[in-house]
Amino acid sequence: MRDEDTIQRNLEAKQAAFFLGCEKRGLTLAALGEVLDVSSSTLSAYRPTRARPKPSLMPLALFVRIARCDAVPTELANLLIEDSGHQLAPIDAVQTDWLSLGERAAGFAAKVCKFQATGGHIDHREDAELREDILIIVSEGAGAAGVG
Known part of the structure; x- marks a missing residue:
């Protein structure tokens, strides 16, 4: 530090x-x-x-x-x-594509279930992929909520 x-x-x-x-x-x-x-x-x-x-x-x-x-x-x-290590990101709550955000969230949930079904353990590659997906979903969700 x-x-x-x-x-x-x-x-x-x-x-x-x-x-x-x-x-x-x-x-x-x-x-x-x-x-x-x-x-x-x-x-x-x-x-x-x-x-x-x-x-x-x-x-x-x-x-x-x-x-x-x-x-x-x-x-x-x-x-x-x-x-x-952070940056400002613009948000615009007016133009939220709720359907796309819901589809991403559903796809994320399906991916988690798929990864869990292949042995009950999420390996480091799957973890990295899920983290990337959730960052996108959360950032879009924050914009939709008017926070960020």
Whole structure:
């Protein structure tokens, strides 16, 4: 497990990359503050400069605003959580294909029964296949439920 100083340095670097990426897309601190409904002076506390090489770490509440903001590209928001091993995924509960989701779930259940029937034990290959299937089903289900 990495120590706290290493995690902080990595987060500072990610925040710097985030703000640089925003600026390259025309999102200055003022423009970013406007779309996030946060003052540019507040945002500047999280951006490293020569005068302030160690910025404050961005709070979760601000990250949530960034993640929900259509003006900020997802790849930039993902920079801020890159070290977690997770990424943001868009969800759209309006266009849920319930029939397809049900068919996938039924297919998954049938596959589990088939694998169990061939000896009562699910081997590592079958386990990997089931895990891949359930990740797809769960991610589609989360989108349908409006969470994610």
